[in-house]
Amino acid sequence: MKDRIHVPPGRRPAVAAGRPFIALTAALAASSLVVGCAAKPAAQVSREDLEKSVTYTTAPGTGHLERVTWALPNGEPTSLDPALTGDYPGSTVEGNLCEGLTRMNADFSIEPGLAEKITRPDDRTIVYDLRPGVTFTNGDPLTPEDVVYSLERHTRDKKLGSFWSSTYGAVTSVKQTGPAQVTVRFSKPSAIFEQSMATAAGLISQKAYVEKAGAAYGTPKGGVMCTGPFALEKWTPGADITLTRNDRYWDKTRSARTRKVVFTFISDSSTLTSALLAGEVDGTYGPPSTSYPVLSNSGSGTLYLGPSTQMVELLPAQKTGPMADPRVRKALDLAIDKASLVKNVFGPAAEPLNTMVPPGMWGTGPTRTIFEEAYAKLEDTTKPDLQGARALVAEANPSDRSFVAAMPAGDQTGLQILTFVQAAAKEIGLTMTIRQIQPTEFSDLFYNADRRKDVDLVYAMGYSEFANPISYPDNYLRADGLFNWTGYDDPEVRRLMDEGLHTADPRESAELFVKAQALYTPERLVIPLAAPYQQLYMSKRITGAPASFAYLQMPWAAMIGAV
Template identity: 50%
Template sequence: MLVSAGALAVTTGCGGGGTSGSVTPADLVVSTPPAAGEIDKVSWALPMGEPATVDPVKAGDYSPNTVVSNLCEPLMRLTPDFSVEPGLAESVTRPDPTTLVFTIRPGVKFWNGNPLTAADVVHSLRRNLDPGNRPAHADVFKHVADIVQSGPMQVTVTFTRPDEQFLDSMAGSVSAVSEKSFVERAGDGYGTPSVGVMCTGPFRFGRWVPGERIVVTRNDEYWGTKAKAKEFDFVFFTDDSTLTTALVAGQIDGTYEAPIGSLDTLRGSPGGKLYFGPSTQSLSIGPATTTGPAADPRVREALDLAIDKTSLIGNVLHGAGAPLKTFTPPLSWAGDPAKPVFDAGYAALPDTSKPDLARAQALIREAAPAAEPLTLAIPSGDQTGLQTATIVQAAAKQIGLTLDIRQMQPTEFSELFYDPAKRQTVDLVIAQGYIEVPGVYYYSPGFVLPGGVFNWTGWRDAEVERLMTEGQQAADPQVAAEKFVAAQKVFAPARLQISLAQLHERLYMSNTITGAPASFAYIGSAWAAAVGKA
């Protein structure tokens, strides 16, 4: 998921620069100490603001997913180490390369007491096929031929071609199950403040106070391990200074995506602890045009080589990140059987964490771009984005490029990600992205294949298309990995995204609570169920 306004805009606010708090790989943790017992209430921040919906089919950003993952359960579960285990699907089989059969877990009930059925699962999955539902993850289903109930507690998905990524993609809100009859009665109101949702998770939808908070309460009839907290209040924040003050004062018990500009303050808070965990989040610059200098891979490579990413990570991200060679972060394959193949392929990519001005200037001389300013779009009010853009602007100047920074209102900025016409006036866009499920074939096709949702330059390569297609169809993990690595060797030099940094997960909790996973896996797991008394 490439995120527009909001995700980056909230990494702003308090605190000064400097690298005093740099985070090393040894500092990263997957989990926090387990809870010692139950707790009556936890107040948790949503630092990206109020979600537009809690309908899992439409949940495609930080705020909705942080809430929905605790309410509506997927067929497969994402664990803190970013591996996948059975969820509402008790088991899954693959009788042939184009068929998956899910056996649905028996004895599971919706909050209203009605049993979970295969019909509910079919209905929930099929909602992703209807453009009228505005599904956030429609691309996951692009090779699906049909979804049918094939037994009392069995669902069969057939494909037009093999798709080995699909099963891992089920470990997120894309396969979250809602009660069919409730959804049908609610219509367009499903997931709204006045209607809510009807699911099976460890917390049940309580109430939504627009502009203020969403309250969820413990599902005491939950089929799995009961949640530690009786109530979770998700409080909306859009200002980092306000959030930081609330955290330090103990008015808010915790947050994911703690404000980057406030890390020094939170590190020094006596009332809580700041954790850093592995993540699939990244900060990048994306080319937004099919014409002009930004559409030339040589210009993009030159700009990439001119930026001092080590300095950016230290001074802008306060050390809460690491160099990233391409737009697919290593955590996405951490649990893959072919991890050594992926690791070797990633290691072979050039290290661009330090600038190479001589090479960058040579590329600019070779490309001879038109002497016209390039426009880099960022959301207004985003100080971290502005700091990043200023560094990029200075780097561009060193290699003879003029870069103008255009600050756009958040709504206008977000339209760049969905409306090609809006991108006609900009050359580059700064963005934060993340991968919510494991697998290298989940995110990358959107950048490297023709028609990809993030392939804004119209880039294409026949060899990459062949390798990516063969890799996604390969049942053998080793073959799938080898195909991807071979494709990556071709598309990485094109800088279809200029990767600036991998962002660590930033979790803050008060001393009164513990148990939350510290990795980015929270985005697709019922993480709040583990939070309890410290």
């Protein structure tokens, strides 16, 4: 994926491009919410009405605004350096400052961005012809040298520790090949590189500015220098970030309608809810799940649902113990009544999930039918099969039937979900203990094996940053995968995934992926639970923001205008 493992921001932000990103923010729970523009409690929203109401975008904003205040419910960004941005706070802000050679739309489609023309003379070469007249927010022109420097920076500077270096694993060279042209060559074709260029992996910064700022680039002291519709005006640590409209912006069709956007860091649910209801904050992505009832019925704003590439899942954490056995993992999966879990935790704002790749990741292109048909052939685990689950436990006959599931402390939605799973485990003779871990320590579970030594399952919300399933499972499937904690290694799956990742033919890539999916899904490398929708809350004075999860890769704030 651009797929990642998002651990509670602050965590060490993201994983390299194309890797699972697990977002450990509270999942989307709701007993009541607003879909589209109609305010109804979730219990009153039928599945048919919901599907009609889910939207990629909101009504266009037409009027100009002096200021919009936006909340970051996951706290303050750790960095705005594209190479070091991989969590919700940083990505939410950064997409309004920096741009890539391609750009993402609300429906997850990709189109030319800073490159006005993209050609593939062969399947190991991509040529980008840059747009004329593009300038950085300081007025300096964008050059091929800036592009080459920005792309090479992810792998050239080892001390930087770019989260996106794996995006460039098959890249052999990035060179200027004309006055306004950059050519990228590969050792083997890539199925995801062009999509990656619309994410932080492909964002372009000014070479001279980055070199002058050094290690301070992307920090409150060093700032950033990009070409987006906004410029970074001020970052006051612990307080707020202010963006100001870039009046030099090259794309007049996407010029910002708002002069200033101020981001506030409000991680306390009650404080944020009060601020939204009082109109002190104009909007937020991912509002507190505990606040859905009051927000959906407020007269001050609207709560929207949009398509998403997120999924709620449980990650096996050990090579030993009961959860190291795929039969026990499958038993637990079969014991969980996912349909009831979703109904009770998310209302209509999510779907039960049978594998680690959710429907939102299938995209809207011609390969979607391949993914749909393959998913329909997978075992349906949305309803419990206690008899089958007990038989698997009896067959595995684990010496220890007790295990520990970890979650971030204070996440009430996570606790609700794990309590549901705990009851399912008890039904099949397993004993699950829920361990709540402080967020800063919890983030370490994903990168430090010692932190996981007493944990068997980890609760998480994963997501892909673009709509293509081929890369998300990769770090669970390869023997050296960052999140392959059980030691899974299937040569045939590895072959299918490698071939799928390294073909320029989207249909061939999709067909190889679904063959691999049919083989690895029964192993329960993750225990998939639900695929939630994206939530967006905006006050009634503004509109225009994209409602889909693609917002993370978009200049969404530039689309906001007065109603």
